[in-house]
Amino acid sequence: MTGSDRRDKILNLLKNKNKAVSGSKLSSELNVSRQVIVGDVALLRASGIHIISTPRGYILNDNKEDNYIIKTIACKHDKEDIEDELNTIVDEGVIVEDVIVEHSIYGQISGNLHLECRRDVKEFINKLNSKETSPLSHLTDGVHLHTIKCKDEKTYEQVVNSLTEKGYLY
Structure with a gap:
């Protein structure tokens, strides 16, 4: 799997979850180290995708404020x-x-x-x-x-x- 493919999978995993996904879970699911996930998330952020890191894991912020x-x-x-x-x-x-x-x-x-x-x-x-x-x-x-x-x-x-x-x- 290429880095680009892996980042696409990370993005899809975050899109399909309505809660935080830990770096450990992502690394296990994609069979890479947690540090690779950290790097991939940094690259996704650098490309303009808003990913929030919380104490429970990563969340994709699609800028929907749901009228809050x-x-x-x-x-x-x-x-x-x-x-x-x-x-x-x-x-x-x-x-x-x-x-x-x-x-x-x-x-x-x-x-x-x-x-x-x-x-x-x-x-x-x-x-x-x-x-x-x-x-x-x-x-x-x-x-x-x-x-x-x-x-x-x-x-x-x-x-x-x-x-x-x-x-x-x-």
Whole structure:
């Protein structure tokens, strides 16, 4: 199989899944190393295809927003509150697209999350706890932004109210 054929297969696999596909799964299915998959995804991105890398794997972003509204919220809390903060958001039917911090040297640093439900949050928290690493918000004493996708303004207001009640909104 040529590299071009493999990239076409990666693209088709991502198109036919409605959830993230891990690099390990792609490498197993295509019988290549995970590093080859990383390179292929980089080449696909360079060709203009928008592939998002999340903690659960790759997602093809075909720019369909499904009539969601996009909002940014500013939060501040300790590492121990991450799971509750994220569950508070997804419990309202809102998708947490990313986390963003403002670094004094590097400027804006972001990490894709694409969390839609409690199961996604749990997987993220398990990865965060299983690695000897800190969340991005550790760089900014807990201050961070989230880009969220909401069904409507009322849902956004519910999220804001819930986060305010819990003291997570900055």
